[in-house]
Amino acid sequence: MALHQICKISDIGEGQCKTFTVDSKQIAVYNAGGQWCATENTCLHKGGSLGSGKLEGNIITCPLHGWQYDVTSGQCQNNPEAKVGTYKVQVEGDQVSLEI
Numbered sequence: 001m002a003l004h005q006i007c008k009i010s011d012i013g014e015g016q017c018k019t020f021t022v023d024s025k026q027i028a029v030y031n032a033g034g035q036w037c038a039t040e041n042t043c044l045h046k047g048g049s050l051g052s053g054k055l056e057g058n059i060i061t062c063p064l065h066g067w068q069y070d071v072t073s074g075q076c077q078n079n080p081e082a083k084v085g086t087y088k089v090q091v092e093g094d095q096v097s098l099e100i
C-alpha cells in the first residue's frame, strides 16, 4: 500500500469529481460535500467513466446510461450484484492523496 499525492483540495470543489491514473489504474475521486471518496473509474455496465459523471450527495451517476453508485461503498444502486472497488483518500492540509 502506497500513498500517492494526486491533487490539491481546490482542484475538486464540493459536489465535483475527477479521474486520475495512478499505477496504471483509472480512479475516480469525489468531493461529496466535503467528504472525500474514491472508486474504480470504470462503470460495471459498459465501461463508462464514473469520474465524468454527475455527483449528487453520495451518488455518482454514470454519464453513459445512468447507473448509479454510492461513492462511499462502491455499491451500485441499480444492480445489487455490482460493486466497484473503493480506495482510501487522505487529506492533509491542502494535499489530497490516494492509498493504493
Ligand code: FES
Pocket: 043, 044, 045, 046, 047, 048, 062, 063, 064, 065, 066, 067
Ligand atoms: S456504462 Fe455506465 S450505465 Fe452504462
